[in-house]
Amino acid sequence: MKRPVVLFFIFPLLLLSPKSYGQSQDITATGVSAILQGDKAIARDTALNDALRKAVEQAVGTMVSAETVVENYQLIRDSILTKTQGYIQNYKIMSESSSAELYQVTISATVALENLKNDLAALGILMQRVQKPRVLFMIAEQNIGQGFFVFWWHGKSEFKGQHYDMSASEAALKEEFLNKGFNVVDFSAATEKIEITNAYRIADLTDGGTISIGRQLGAEIIIKGKALANEGPRTTGSNVGSYMADITATALKADNGAVLGSAKGHGVSRHISGVTGGAEALDRAARKMAERMIDQIVAKWSNEVSGGGLVRLTVKGIGEYSDFVKFKDVLQGQIKGVQAIYQRSLEGGTAVLDVEMKGNAQQLADEIARKNFGDIPVKVIGSSANTVEVSLDGKK
Numbered sequence: 001m002k003r004p005v006v007l008f009f010i011f012p013l014l015l016l017s018p019k020s021y022g023q024s025q026d027i028t029a030t031g032v033s034a035i036l037q038g039d040k041a042i043a044r045d046t047a048l049n050d051a052l053r054k055a056v057e058q059a060v061g062t063m064v065s066a067e068t069v070v071e072n073y074q075l076i077r078d079s080i081l082t083k084t085q086g087y088i089q090n091y092k093i094m095s096e097s098s099s100a101e102l103y104q105v106t107i108s109a110t111v112a113l114e115n116l117k118n119d120l121a122a123l124g125i126l127m128q129r130v131q132k133p134r135v136l137f138m139i140a141e142q143n144i145g146q147g148f149f150v151f152w153w154h155g156k157s158e159f160k161g162q163h164y165d166m167s168a169s170e171a172a173l174k175e176e177f178l179n180k181g182f183n184v185v186d187f188s189a190a191t192e193k194i195e196i197t198n199a200y201r202i203a204d205l206t207d208g209g210t211i212s213i214g215r216q217l218g219a220e221i222i223i224k225g226k227a228l229a230n231e232g233p234r235t236t237g238s239n240v241g242s243y244m245a246d247i248t249a250t251a252l253k254a255d256n257g258a259v260l261g262s263a264k265g266h267g268v269s270r271h272i273s274g275v276t277g278g279a280e281a282l283d284r285a286a287r288k289m290a291e292r293m294i295d296q297i298v299a300k301w302s303n304e305v306s307g308g309g310l311v312r313l314t315v316k317g318i319g320e321y322s323d324f325v326k327f328k329d330v331l332q333g334q335i336k337g338v339q340a341i342y343q344r345s346l347e348g349g350t351a352v353l354d355v356e357m358k359g360n361a362q363q364l365a366d367e368i369a370r371k372n373f374g375d376i377p378v379k380v381i382g383s384s385a386n387t388v389e390v391s392l393d394g395k396k
Contacts, residue, residue: 023113024089025062029054030106035098043103044096052084052091055109059087059116080119087112117298133220133385135177136185136254138210139286140203141167141227144243144278149203149226152187153196153213168279169227169247169286176290185219207257214254220385221260223293225249227286229278232268243269245281247289251297255384256312261296265289311361311386313353317393323376324351327392331355335367361388 031051035043060076061069069076080087091109098104140151150167174184194216200209205224214222225248232242245267251260267284271277318324324346332341337359344352357364365383368390377394 023117024110025059025113026108026110027055027058028094028106028108029058030104032105033103035101035103040098040103043098044105047096047103047105048093048107049084051105051107052088052109053081055091055107055111056084056087056116057081059111059113060120063113063117063120080116087116132181132183134183134185134218135221135223136187136214136217136219137170137173138205138213138222138224139167139170139173139227139247139249140225141169141282143168143229143282144231144274149228151203153205154201167227168282169245172283172286173223173290176287177294180294185217187217207252211252211254211257214252219254221251221297222254223249223251227282229282231274231278239272240270241272241274241277243271243274243277243281245269245278245285247282247285249289249293251293253386255387258310258386260300261293263289263292263296265292309357309360311355311357311364311388313355313364314387314389315351315353315392316349316381316389317391317395318346318349318351319393323392327373327376327378328353330371330373331368335364335371337363337367361386364388 029051031047031049031054033043033046033050060080089110089112091107094106094108096103096105138151138153140149142149152170178184194213196213200213203226205213207224210222210224227245227247229243229245232244234241247265248263250262252258253260265285265288267281267286267288269277269280269284271280315324315327328341328343331338337357338355339358340356342354342356344354346352355364361383362385365380365388368378368388369380371378376392379391379394380388381391382389
């Protein structure tokens with residue numbers, strides 16, 4: 001009789017998803033509760049729940065800024081802090097004590113960060129922190145029956161005689177990203193207003209070409225890639241065919257070309273129609289890829305929010321090198337959030353710096369604009385989601 005019991009406890013452990021235990025953080029928290037009518041048992045349970053809630057609240061604080069927590073506290077409380085058991089993997093009571101009026105419990109809890117990140121992303125809070133960037137999809141797709149990869153930046157409704165409509169993979173990607181709170185650029189409403197050179201009207205577009213088109217459409221993130229559907233083996237005598245699709249894509253920041261993520265997806269389908277079966281396989285491949293890509297983007301943003309990210313700072317109008325040195329000294333020592341400065345180049349009166357900062361480019365631009373640099377006429381002349389431009393001669 002003992003053996004089935006042992007197997008009963010082991011088997012659920014085998015079913016646990018690695019993802020749920022993949023990323024975690026150990027947090028110490030203390031909960032307190034009033035002792036009402038001398039009932040210490042109820043007070044102890046309430047203090048324990050308070051400690052669990054505070055552990056999750058501390059974990060939230062490692063992913064978003066204190067200002068964001070305050071601005072969204074009602075939403076975070078109702079959607080996150082009221083279901084702490086969904087984020088606590090395990091906990092241990094380190095100490096507990098009571099007085100005549102209060103009961104106190106201190107715990108060490110392991111918080112599942114992956115689940116927390118997903119829910120914060122679904123609430124749009126992580127997107128708020130990075131100013132809800134607009135995402136543009138540039139996926140060249142080839143479905144069953146098509147002889148070439150077809151793509152919207154060719155600039156026409158037909159490509160080599162094949163009509164182009166929104167691809168199955170792009171439609172699936174848009175839906176998945178919209179459901180996670182991203183803003184999505186609608187290329188169909190803007191392609192007639194932008195200039196696409198003939199060199200860019202190709203499926204295997206370079207990163208530079210991708211970024212050029214993305215900037216014209218006002219995107220901060222571009223996801224570019226290729227999706228291909230193929231016919232699989234068919235059962236003899238059956239009208240139903242099997243179809244497979246694969247998609248690969250990379251996410252780029254439009255302003256500095258930095259890679260946010262790279263992912264693949266695979267999908268299969270069975271259908272009587274080759275075109276429909278291929279489209280279903282492409283749809284499934286794109287959704288799998290979207291899940292992985294979103295995980296990477298959210299993780300990247302979370303790390304930048306909690307630990308600091310790089311902002312590209314271009315400094316123009318450098319006349320005297322000594323002024324540039326003074327500017328860097330003030331930037332390093334007196335600008336809020338700046339953790340380190342890395343000088344990449346200095347040529348022709350223009351320097352390029354990477355600023356490691358706990359914050360974003362807009363915050364850096366605001367802090368520089370407010371700061372008095374003495375006799376150096378520092379002026380902010382431009383900014384984007386990840387870059388800032390300043391001049392040291394007061395000119396544009």
